[in-house]
Amino acid sequence: MTMSPTNLPRRRLLTGSAAALASIGLASWSQGAHAQTAAAKPLPAALGWKDPASLIVHSSSTIETKRSAFGTSVITPSEQLYLRNNLPMPDASIVADRDAWEINIGGVKNPRKLTVRELKSMGVESITMVLQCSGNGRGFFSSKPSGTPWTVGAAGCVVWSGVPVRTVANALGGVAEGMNYLTGTGGEKLPESIDPKSIMVERSVPASAMADALLAWEMNGAPIPLAHGGPLRLIVPGYTGVNNIKYIKQLAFTAQESDAKIMSHGYRITPPGTKSDPSQPSVQEMSVKSWINSPYPDSGTLGVGTVQIHGVAFGGLQGVKSVDVSTDGGKTWQAARFIGPDMGKYAWRQFVLQAKLAAGSHVLVSRATDTGGNVQPETRGENQSGYNNTSWADHAVKLTVA
Amino acid sequence: MTMSPTNLPRRRLLTGSAAALASIGLASWSQGAHAQTAAAKPLPAALGWKDPASLIVHSSSTIETKRSAFGTSVITPSEQLYLRNNLPMPDASIVADRDAWEINIGGVKNPRKLTVRELKSMGVESITMVLQCSGNGRGFFSSKPSGTPWTVGAAGCVVWSGVPVRTVANALGGVAEGMNYLTGTGGEKLPESIDPKSIMVERSVPASAMADALLAWEMNGAPIPLAHGGPLRLIVPGYTGVNNIKYIKQLAFTAQESDAKIMSHGYRITPPGTKSDPSQPSVQEMSVKSWINSPYPDSGTLGVGTVQIHGVAFGGLQGVKSVDVSTDGGKTWQAARFIGPDMGKYAWRQFVLQAKLAAGSHVLVSRATDTGGNVQPETRGENQSGYNNTSWADHAVKLTVA
Numbered sequence: 077m078t079m080s081p082t083n084l085p086r087r088r089l090l091t092g093s094a095a096a097l098a099s100i101g102l103a104s105w106s107q108g109a110h111a112q113t114a115a116a117k118p119l120p121a122a123l124g125w126k127d128p129a130s131l132i133v134h135s136s137s138t139i140e141t142k143r144s145a146f147g148t149s150v151i152t153p154s155e156q157l158y159l160r161n162n163l164p165m166p167d168a169s170i171v172a173d174r175d176a177w178e179i180n181i182g183g184v185k186n187p188r189k190l191t192v193r194e195l196k197s198m199g200v201e202s203i204t205m206v207l208q209c210s211g212n213g214r215g216f217f218s219s220k221p222s223g224t225p226w227t228v229g230a231a232g233c234v235v236w237s238g239v240p241v242r243t244v245a246n247a248l249g250g251v252a253e254g255m256n257y258l259t260g261t262g263g264e265k266l267p268e269s270i271d272p273k274s275i276m277v278e279r280s281v282p283a284s285a286m287a288d289a290l291l292a293w294e295m296n297g298a299p300i301p302l303a304h305g306g307p308l309r310l311i312v313p314g315y316t317g318v319n320n321i322k323y324i325k326q327l328a329f330t331a332q333e334s335d336a337k338i339m340s341h342g343y344r345i346t347p348p349g350t351k352s353d354p355s356q357p358s359v360q361e362m363s364v365k366s367w368i369n370s371p372y373p374d375s376g377t378l379g380v381g382t383v384q385i386h387g388v389a390f391g392g393l394q395g396v397k398s399v400d401v402s403t404d405g406g407k408t409w410q411a412a413r414f415i416g417p418d419m420g421k422y423a424w425r426q427f428v429l430q431a432k433l434a435a436g437s438h439v440l441v442s443r444a445t446d447t448g449g450n451v452q453p454e455t456r457g458e459n460q461s462g463y464n465n466t467s468w469a470d471h472a473v474k475l476t477v478a
Numbered sequence: 479m480t481m482s483p484t485n486l487p488r489r490r491l492l493t494g495s496a497a498a499l500a501s502i503g504l505a506s507w508s509q510g511a512h513a514q515t516a517a518a519k520p521l522p523a524a525l526g527w528k529d530p531a532s533l534i535v536h537s538s539s540t541i542e543t544k545r546s547a548f549g550t551s552v553i554t555p556s557e558q559l560y561l562r563n564n565l566p567m568p569d570a571s572i573v574a575d576r577d578a579w580e581i582n583i584g585g586v587k588n589p590r591k592l593t594v595r596e597l598k599s600m601g602v603e604s605i606t607m608v609l610q611c612s613g614n615g616r617g618f619f620s621s622k623p624s625g626t627p628w629t630v631g632a633a634g635c636v637v638w639s640g641v642p643v644r645t646v647a648n649a650l651g652g653v654a655e656g657m658n659y660l661t662g663t664g665g666e667k668l669p670e671s672i673d674p675k676s677i678m679v680e681r682s683v684p685a686s687a688m689a690d691a692l693l694a695w696e697m698n699g700a701p702i703p704l705a706h707g708g709p710l711r712l713i714v715p716g717y718t719g720v721n722n723i724k725y726i727k728q729l730a731f732t733a734q735e736s737d738a739k740i741m742s743h744g745y746r747i748t749p750p751g752t753k754s755d756p757s758q759p760s761v762q763e764m765s766v767k768s769w770i771n772s773p774y775p776d777s778g779t780l781g782v783g784t785v786q787i788h789g790v791a792f793g794g795l796q797g798v799k800s801v802d803v804s805t806d807g808g809k810t811w812q813a814a815r816f817i818g819p820d821m822g823k824y825a826w827r828q829f830v831l832q833a834k835l836a837a838g839s840h841v842l843v844s845r846a847t848d849t850g851g852n853v854q855p856e857t858r859g860e861n862q863s864g865y866n867n868t869s870w871a872d873h874a875v876k877l878t879v880a
Contacts, residue, residue: 416639
């Protein structure tokens with residue numbers, strides 16, 4: 077199991093009051109080792125507003141949340157949210173006057189250009205959803221696919237506000253006939269002398285995804301930060317991150333999928349050892365998944381006693397119905413309970429199981445079931461690029477209780 | 479109506495595409511004047527992580543959110559959340575090892591000291607609630623009470639995680655007999671040579687408030703910032719801000735209310751022109767309230783057309799059931815709709831009404847009703863210190879449409 081770098085031996089320091097805890101049966105933590113911070117890369121200057129203590133910086137455009145930093149309050153704060161950009165961020169000048177940003181709406185009866193200012197007058201909705209990179213969990217593939225070795229932290233649960241895509245389409249006369257896809261084009265500046273199709277961020281999702289999609293200007297109650305796609309981002313709830321187009325400059329209902337390389341060859345479920353091609357399934361809808369965030373070795377060495385095992389669970393397009401937790405690597409299971417508010421079927425739920433852990437080694441795993449009855453699988457689906465890892469075994473937390 | 483300082487004349491700049499908007503009936507905004515930033519006080523150094531653009535700094539310990547900065551995504555981000563501290567913040571050393579913070583639990587069968595580390599092993603829940611200063615809306619009192627002239631921004635909707643107070647009480651043998659109150663004591667450092675009772679932050683709420691109260695270590699998914707009461711804060715959902723004790727060092731079930739001055743004489747509903755005394759009602763539970771955040775003059779001059787009128791509504795202890803909006807100062811009303819997730823009865827809801835505003839002056843007001851049938855009143859209850867202003871008339875937004 078690949079983890080954030082915690083290779084130095086952890087100190088085992090009994091807390092002063094550890095002995096007193098026996099009276100009420102509580103476990104005690106020794107101090108966590110902070111060795112991992114020594115090896116950490118710094119945040120890029122443009123992301124100085126992010127919280128370095130909760131993040132693992134893989135590169136200036138690939139940053140994940142530490143597993144031990146996920147809290148129990150449903151929402152992932154923007155300062156802790158992962159980042160993965162396919163192209164360099166546009167210049168910050170595009171958020172100097174956010175309301176002036178323009179988007180072309182195509183594939184409707186009356187195609188036209190609209191500013192964010194105009195979109196804001198047309199309607200407003202708010203939706204909470206799991207934003208997850210297609211490659212989250214890639215770090216657990218034993219085949220070591222190329223790409224960022226994300227473990228669990230290329231995901232977060234985020235609130236978006238914007239105008240529903242269906243409202244915009246209706247205002248412009250409705251979707252034109254024969255349009256099967258909703259295709260979004262990012263506004264990143266492309267290098268000249270390269271075929272734009274080979275590098276541009278343009279993705280298509282089924283037109284039916286319009287039902288809950290937003291053109292969003294707000295994330296977690298504030299204007300969307302540039303790094304996360306502000307001033308305007310296409311939000312397609314239940315679909316992996318790449319389908320949520322940043323700096324969106326064109327949204328079109330189209331007859332065919334985009335022929336940009338990121339769509340035709342990128343993000344495909346490619347058999348191991350082969351090359352990607354457009355006939356392979358595209359990485360789009362997410363599937364039921366969960367993982368445990370605490371206890372986790374980052375927090376120190378655990379003493380014997382009662383612990384609150386907590387984590388997150390979500391169901392892709394269907395919402396999560398239940399979560400089972402095992403402390404013996406999946407031999408036996410107990411039903412966890414959900415805590416906190418239900419923010420809708422696209423949000424994750426926080427689950428908790430109270431358990432007593434005896435001295436020795438433990439393998440903690442969680443297994444979620446969605447409202448359609450789909451159960452999170454034990455093993456991952458092998459694929460060349462390490463996408464869509466929902467294996468509960470891969471997401472195990474291995475602990476030693478002293 | 480007192481507003482954030484926008485006394486300079488606003489520029490009226492038609493946007494380039496304003497004319498084109500007629501085709502789909504949308505209103506257009508001209509550029510908002512940013513004159514208010516010229517007069518703004520800077521954030522204190524310890525609050526450098528807050529977002530200055532969304533805040534009005536009254537003093538280093540009294541900071542409110544700008545009305546135009548409230549978004550439509552339910553949660554108020556921590557960087558935008560108001561601040562009101564009765565005493566100087568403790569030294570930042572208390573959050574260096576958050577889990578080591580100790581609290582005395584009293585008025586139970588087996589009183590004892592517990593660390594945050596121990597509390598985290600005992601249980602975890604998450605709750606979303608409106609945190610609102612008792613004096614929010616004071617700025618609308620024509621009597622100009624002493625104290626910060628908050629308008630709407632001394633409030634936010636925040637997610638907290640921690641252990642339920644009832645879980646802690648049960649683990650310690652249950653509440654002792656005859657205890658009617660839950661009394662929390664803040665851990666601020668008190669100046670010597672002053673009677674501690676005259677200055678300490680110690681408040682009592684009815685013991686029944688234990689049902690949903692938390693000892694919280696997390697706010698909006700991250701460890702509670704020092705300024706907001708970390709490492710440990712008492713959260714009493716539905717009660718005004720002062721009852722949610724920061725840096726809590728003692729939580730006791732008590733037979734009587736605290737005799738600290740902040741309880742006996744502070745935060746009382748005192749008749750105008752008289753002195754406070756303990757016989758007057760204490761400022762505790764919040765009442766049903768709403769206000770409109772957009773359109774708001776900060777955002778510029780509005781052109782004729784369709785707008786999305788949005789704001790927030792909450793019901794104190796009971797949750798909000800419905801909101802009516804008027805564009806003529808309360809002569810006629812229309813039902814608004816709620817958007818976004820329902821995060822429970824203590825959270826606020828975002829409401830929206832789509833309206834067409836003709837040229838001329840408009841007075842926009844909102845009026846909420848809670849699930850108990852209580853209706854937000856037209857006028858405020860006059861009192862000496864300017865507490866509990868829920869008047870819908872006071873919270874009107876006055877607009878000119880060009």
